[in-house]
Amino acid sequence: MRDAVRFFDNQFQHLSAKQVPDLNPFEQRSVPYLKGRVLDYGCGMGNLSVLAARQGHSVLAVDASPAAIGHLQRRAQAENLPLQCLLAQAQDTIFEGCYYTVLAIGLFMFMDCQLAHQQVEKMKSLTCIDGVMVCNVLVESTTYLEMFGADDYCLFTPDAVRLWFKGWRTEDFQIEEFAAPGDTIKRFATVIATRLH
Numbered sequence: 001m002r003d004a005v006r007f008f009d010n011q012f013q014h015l016s017a018k019q020v021p022d023l024n025p026f027e028q029r030s031v032p033y034l035k036g037r038v039l040d041y042g043c044g045m046g047n048l049s050v051l052a053a054r055q056g057h058s059v060l061a062v063d064a065s066p067a068a069i070g071h072l073q074r075r076a077q078a079e080n081l082p083l084q085c086l087l088a089q090a091q092d093t094i095f096e097g098c099y100y101t102v103l104a105i106g107l108f109m110f111m112d113c114q115l116a117h118q119q120v121e122k123m124k125s126l127t128c129i130d131g132v133m134v135c136n137v138l139v140e141s142t143t144y145l146e147m148f149g150a151d152d153y154c155l156f157t158p159d160a161v162r163l164w165f166k167g168w169r170t171e172d173f174q175i176e177e178f179a180a181p182g183d184t185i186k187r188f189a190t191v192i193a194t195r196l197h
Helices: 002-016 025-033 047-054 066-079 113-126 158-163
Strands: 038-041 059-063 083-087 099-105 127-138 169-180 184-194
Touching (some): 025 047, 025 099, 025 127, 038 047, 047 059, 047 066, 047 099, 059 066, 066 083, 099 113, 158 169, 158 184
Parallel strands (some): 038 059, 038 099, 099 127
Antiparallel strands (some): 127 184, 169 184
């Protein structure tokens, strides 16, 4: 995962000096489900964290990129938002209590498969009953691999991603493809699900 952190930290350094990009399609899809205490796990530049905090939600935003967290802290302080920023490797973070919205957008594929599955289960356990988890990952058939280290990543099957939330109520499930550099593609699965018990 260290290679991915370096890759994105470099990108975030350039972004933080420019205008912050708009919400990506996965973040936009999450907006109607923001409620209560929010955990943004792998928050990146934190656009969704800022939006949730502006709506009055208490937000914990976690990322391993110093550039992203530094940028987000400055934004939160400038607006006096109820937003706590934590610089940490996601898997090393200890959380307390449960969250009514857990966001894990574009994160789990940067872990080896065993760790990724452990972290999915961890995030599910941190979701309050009647709370919502938003999970977005790259899946098999993705051919753009530039941001991954040699061994430290995992591409999932869409069916496996759906099965992570067996016993939950699925609010939305989508598979989408986007063109990427070098005539490659990024293929994503996004699940939004409510924990029932």
